[in-house]
Amino acid sequence: MRKIGKQEIEDIAVGAALLGTGGGGDPYIGKLMALQAIEEFGEVTLLDADEIPDDVLVVPSSMMGAPTVMVEKAPSGAEAIAAFQGLEAYLGKKVYATFPIEAGGVNSMMPFALAARLGLPVVDVDGMGRAFPELQMVTFYLDGISATPGVLADEKGNTAVLNTVDNVWTERIARAATIQMGGSIMCAIYPMTGKNLKESGVRNILKLEEEIGKSIRLAKQNNVNPINEVLKKVGGFELFQGKVSDINRKTETGFAKGIATIEGLNEYKGETLQLRFQNEHLIAQTDKRLLCVTPDLIAVLDAETGLPVTTEGIRYGARCVVIGIPCDPKWRTEKGIAAVGPRYFGYDVDYVPVEELVKKGVLA
Amino acid sequence: MRKIGKQEIEDIAVGAALLGTGGGGDPYIGKLMALQAIEEFGEVTLLDADEIPDDVLVVPSSMMGAPTVMVEKAPSGAEAIAAFQGLEAYLGKKVYATFPIEAGGVNSMMPFALAARLGLPVVDVDGMGRAFPELQMVTFYLDGISATPGVLADEKGNTAVLNTVDNVWTERIARAATIQMGGSIMCAIYPMTGKNLKESGVRNILKLEEEIGKSIRLAKQNNVNPINEVLKKVGGFELFQGKVSDINRKTETGFAKGIATIEGLNEYKGETLQLRFQNEHLIAQTDKRLLCVTPDLIAVLDAETGLPVTTEGIRYGARCVVIGIPCDPKWRTEKGIAAVGPRYFGYDVDYVPVEELVKKGVLA
Incomplete structure (x- = not known):
């Protein structure tokens, strides 16, 4: 307490x-x-x-x-x-x-x-x-x-x-x-x-949230990379770095649906990421690689501050880092994948855990 | 009881x-x-x-x-x-x-x-x-x-x-x-x-309904005009006689909406009646005359049997008699007209009681 x-x-x-x-x-x-x-x-x-x-x-x-x-x-x-x-x-x-x-x-x-x-x-x-x-x-x-x-x-x-x-x-x-x-x-x-x-x-979800927020806040004070601090806290993976080049979104039957397109920067230069969302980010993929799929978590962070960007907050030209985080094991069951996996949302993709997708390397 | x-x-x-x-x-x-x-x-x-x-x-x-x-x-x-x-x-x-x-x-x-x-x-x-x-x-x-x-x-x-x-x-x-x-x-x-x-x-609405149904049933047995029997029971007025020439209907936001067009027969020959409905018949008018307006009742009866025809039962070519019946006095108040009068349903027409519209005669 x-x-x-x-x-x-x-x-x-x-x-x-x-x-x-x-x-x-x-x-x-x-x-x-x-x-x-x-x-x-x-x-x-x-x-x-x-x-x-x-x-x-x-x-x-x-x-x-x-x-x-x-x-x-x-x-x-x-x-x-x-x-x-x-x-x-x-x-x-x-x-x-x-x-x-x-x-x-x-x-x-x-x-x-x-x-x-x-x-x-x-x-x-x-x-x-x-x-x-x-x-x-x-x-x-x-x-x-x-x-x-x-x-x-x-x-x-x-x-x-x-x-x-x-x-x-x-x-x-x-x-x-x-x-x-x-x-x-x-x-x-x-x-x-x-x-x-x-x-x-x-x-312990609120504890984790508080620790994430605190580590981003302190990273700024301590002049360390906030995204690395976040990745350590959540056991996550960097998926992509880039600049938002297009957003296509609409509010439909009570949901904010759309696709954000991010042009690669740094080691991802030449690749283009498509981020599909329905209120939440559900699939991150490039032309060549599947990077992360629901129910694993896809977060878009401001490249400089490390602060998370919401689907309605994504702006043209924003520089960002996209990270992937393994979901709670309850979602990785057969019933969990049926309820919230990519096929439920209408995407013709099988679920593969983000840690396996990441093992395939930065480039295909 | x-x-x-x-x-x-x-x-x-x-x-x-x-x-x-x-x-x-x-x-x-x-x-x-x-x-x-x-x-x-x-x-x-x-x-x-x-x-x-x-x-x-x-x-x-x-x-x-x-x-x-x-x-x-x-x-x-x-x-x-x-x-x-x-x-x-x-x-x-x-x-x-x-x-x-x-x-x-x-x-x-x-x-x-x-x-x-x-x-x-x-x-x-x-x-x-x-x-x-x-x-x-x-x-x-x-x-x-x-x-x-x-x-x-x-x-x-x-x-x-x-x-x-x-x-x-x-x-x-x-x-x-x-x-x-x-x-x-x-x-x-x-x-x-x-x-x-x-x-x-x-x-006494069920009593009235029963008497209407009974008079239509007995009219057939007694070989009298069922529509006249109904008009006496309900204190109503014959508005039109004709043949259905067009039906335009769709189910929209949970309602059956549309317009039925009836070509005049007998003393109404040469006139065309338009009957607008939203589940119920709401306005009966010809090019020249307003015949009956909600909240007064507009009923379409089969010309031969006197049986009532529903909005979804109206068929091309059917011969019918359209009658008007004064509504309950509660609907003829200011609040009643505001709640169910023609303007509530989107029609640019003022409410006039059917007995006054009928007084204007068969032809304008």
């Missing part, structure tokens, strides 16, 4: 944006919400998974919707409280603690904003160890935990309690409601026991 | 389709569901509004969705029970009785199918005195009764409990969910007290 204050939030926000692989919403908005709530209501208690009793009710905090919409329509916090209180009323049970559904800009910060307001602790666990665009894409789903009963709430005061036959149906109905409700909404879904969370979640 | 058996269902189905002004779903499917439930569970008790205690919970039965979809995906009845039981569980109170949300093919029959299965009585009241395409278009809305808490259920087993800030938001969110849930769903919305129902509903 420890307290999370403003400096921790700053560091976690950076690390979460990096593990969010370009998605999970604008880290700046999420951070502002969390900082404001901590300013107003005080620091938030962070618990290790082992500190949670087995039989309590825990519920992740999450926003659903296109990050591009969230930038224009910042959540107020009232809809998060409405969603949680709606779920408590429906289940007739108090929520003991909350935690992030995923690692990513807004969704790593929402639990702190909500926890500060409601006086709840946050648990150092998430449901992905990264970010993904659909709400059945969580380790809880792989372990058969239902997304519903769950509550959706918008900033106008509308709520919906869903009970669906499976988590894919939760996604379909919630996505349609999200589009009607203005493009982004707050969810209180995946209510579960402390035991579920300990068995099924990805542990 | 009286019992509703198979003959009553047959007659009510015909009258409901007529007052449904072309919408409210395929009367044949609704009738089959009601007949099957009565066959299996016995006759249904029909109560007058005055027989309902003031403080009981009553909930209308309704399907939402495009009638064209319902034809292909007949409801099983299980989703209606799921919606009602979900609402009872949410409110912690038993439903005392049900009633039709509107007069129209499926939605006049659903209460009987559900009531037979659940052992509930049906009340002889509806919320429109006709059919309309959106769920805030009920007399309850005019009187400030909330559509939510309400439950949506599909045939797969998915349910959603909605709490919205107003009834227009219920419509928006439910419509989006309907499209995801396969194009048509069962709703348990507008939970209200017996007192609400008595003050705000349109009374």
